[in-house]
Amino acid sequence: MNYFILTLFDIILVLTMLWLAWYLLNTEDIFKAVVLFISFGLLMALAWVRMRAPDVALAEAALGAGLTGPLFLSALRRMNRTRKGERRLDSDENRGKDPKTGPKQE
Amino acid sequence: MSWMHTVFALILLPAIATGMFRILKGPTAADRMMTAQLFGTCGVAILLLLGTGMGTPVLLDIALVFALLAALATMTFVRRTWQYSSKRNHGNPIQ
Amino acid sequence: MEILYNSGTLLIILGLPFFLSGTVGLIRFPDIYTRLHALTKADNVGLGCIVCGLALQSASWAVTAKLLLIWLLVLIASSASCHLIARSAMQKNIQPWTRP
Amino acid sequence: MIRDHRFVKDFTFVSFSPQFFFRILVFSTVWFVLTGSDISSWIVGVPAVLIASKLNLMLAPSSHYSISLSGALRFVPFFLNQSFRGGIDVMRRALSAKQLLNPGLVSYVTLLPEGSARIFFVNTISLLPGTLSAELHGNQVTIHTLDRGLPIWANIQNLEYHVAALIHISSDKKKSL
Numbered sequence: 415m416n417y418f419i420l421t422l423f424d425i426i427l428v429l430t431m432l433w434l435a436w437y438l439l440n441t442e443d444i445f446k447a448v449v450l451f452i453s454f455g456l457l458m459a460l461a462w463v464r465m466r467a468p469d470v471a472l473a474e475a476a477l478g479a480g481l482t483g484p485l486f487l488s489a490l491r492r493m494n495r496t497r498k499g500e501r502r503l504d505s506d507e508n509r510g511k512d513p514k515t516g517p518k519q520e
Numbered sequence: 521m522s523w524m525h526t527v528f529a530l531i532l533l534p535a536i537a538t539g540m541f542r543i544l545k546g547p548t549a550a551d552r553m554m555t556a557q558l559f560g561t562c563g564v565a566i567l568l569l570l571g572t573g574m575g576t577p578v579l580l581d582i583a584l585v586f587a588l589l590a591a592l593a594t595m596t597f598v599r600r601t602w603q604y605s606s607k608r609n610h611g612n613p614i615q
Numbered sequence: 616m617e618i619l620y621n622s623g624t625l626l627i628i629l630g631l632p633f634f635l636s637g638t639v640g641l642i643r644f645p646d647i648y649t650r651l652h653a654l655t656k657a658d659n660v661g662l663g664c665i666v667c668g669l670a671l672q673s674a675s676w677a678v679t680a681k682l683l684l685i686w687l688l689v690l691i692a693s694s695a696s697c698h699l700i701a702r703s704a705m706q707k708n709i710q711p712w713t714r715p
Numbered sequence: 716m717i718r719d720h721r722f723v724k725d726f727t728f729v730s731f732s733p734q735f736f737f738r739i740l741v742f743s744t745v746w747f748v749l750t751g752s753d754i755s756s757w758i759v760g761v762p763a764v765l766i767a768s769k770l771n772l773m774l775a776p777s778s779h780y781s782i783s784l785s786g787a788l789r790f791v792p793f794f795l796n797q798s799f800r801g802g803i804d805v806m807r808r809a810l811s812a813k814q815l816l817n818p819g820l821v822s823y824v825t826l827l828p829e830g831s832a833r834i835f836f837v838n839t840i841s842l843l844p845g846t847l848s849a850e851l852h853g854n855q856v857t858i859h860t861l862d863r864g865l866p867i868w869a870n871i872q873n874l875e876y877h878v879a880a881l882i883h884i885s886s887d888k889k890k891s892l
Contacts, residue, residue, distance in 0.1 A: 416523040480589025484596035591692030640809035660802025
């Protein structure tokens with residue numbers, strides 16, 4: 415009985431993950447992709463649990479959802495700022511120069 | 521091992537799958553992020569139930585990590601991504 | 616012992632509809648603020664019921680304490696992030712939906 | 716530079732204030748819950764607990780009021796009851812065929828002292844039936860409500876009274892609530 419239900423659980427989990435992964439790779443909106451990636455990390459941790467690897471699941475939950483997610487979100491903000499043509503704080507070429515006359519970034 | 525808990529976990533799984541629609545549709549960025557939070561809470565519940573259903577109490581620790589880190593993503597989103605995005609230009613993809 | 620176990624099962628069954636209605640609310644409600652209501656309240660109560668049910672069924676005190684700690688963490692995290700989202704939505708001048 | 720100096724001085728574990736002791740107690744309990752009855756885990760646990768309590772004391776400076784035990788004992792059932800009702804309320808609105816929403820914004824001025832008490836109050840509002848704290852400006856809380864027909868003022872005043880009983884507030888302040 416338990417085996418049957420767990421198999422059903424696996425099938426739904428795998429189908430949801432495939433669906434998620436398809437949209438994640440297919441979407442044009444980067445922010446949407448990041449949120450889908452965070453959700454995918456959470457489901458991947460569940461999948462590792464079902465594969466009887468709780469230690470990998472712990473690492474996946476901590477790294478995939480907890481660390482890469484915020485990292486991507488921060489990177490997204492920085493990317494937007496660069497795209498808008500503002501001076502990037504981390505580029506050494508512009509430091510000390512007037513941002514308007516300095517070399518333009520593309 | 522008890523199959524009842526596995527059934528409960530199985531019932532909660534569609535709740536996660538349905539939340540996907542809000543990520544795909546959500547008009548604002550915050551709606552999408554809220555769904556990630558829903559995934560976190562539902563994931564905690566599923567892990568707790570599976571831990572009893574599969575007979576592996578280690579899953580409690582994973583649920584603990586879930587509970588802590590799902591909030592971290594939301595807070596990074598509010599502080600770093602969302603705050604600065606729409607005041608200065610409106611053609612931004614994040615709104 | 617049997618009574619404790621069965622009442623735990625009942626509590627878990629009681630908790631499931633809250634989760635499902637939280638998801639339904641997230642899909643159906645019209646704007647950010649109302650969706651936040653659905654997400655935080657329904658999910659926290661659902662998780663509370665499930666945690667209490669599992670705590671009644673668990674054999675050891677350590678597991679019970681850990682379950683309650685998890686619930687407390689989820690409670691703090693979700694109410695704080697709910698307030699943060701609502702607050703920055705207000706600051707961005709997103710108007711709440713009102714009945715026409 | 717002066718700030719750095721104080722930072723170093725804070726790390727001397729000479730003065731064991733009662734607040735520091737209380738924090739050590741709390742964090743030791745958390746560590747015990749996390750690791751179970753394994754003795755060898757305390758090799759990592761003791762430094763972790765000490766550092767956590769010191770950091771906590773530095774980041775969140777001690778407040779002037781203390782938590783009253785009887786207030787906490789009365790707060791827990793109140794909170795559980797109210798949040799359960801909140802869950803039922805949201806479930807009813809989400810599952811009914813008709814749309815039962817009538818949302819709006821309400822402004823409320825709180826009398827609670829600034830600091831952790833007010834933050835706690837604002838965060839608890841979000842878990843009560845039909846209310847969600849949307850903004851906090853000084854002592855003014857903007858509340859989003861699901862239904863303008865609900866007795867929001869009475870509910871929130873009740874909550875404020877319970878939070879005030881949770882921390883020791885002088886009785887004249889409590890009367891004015």
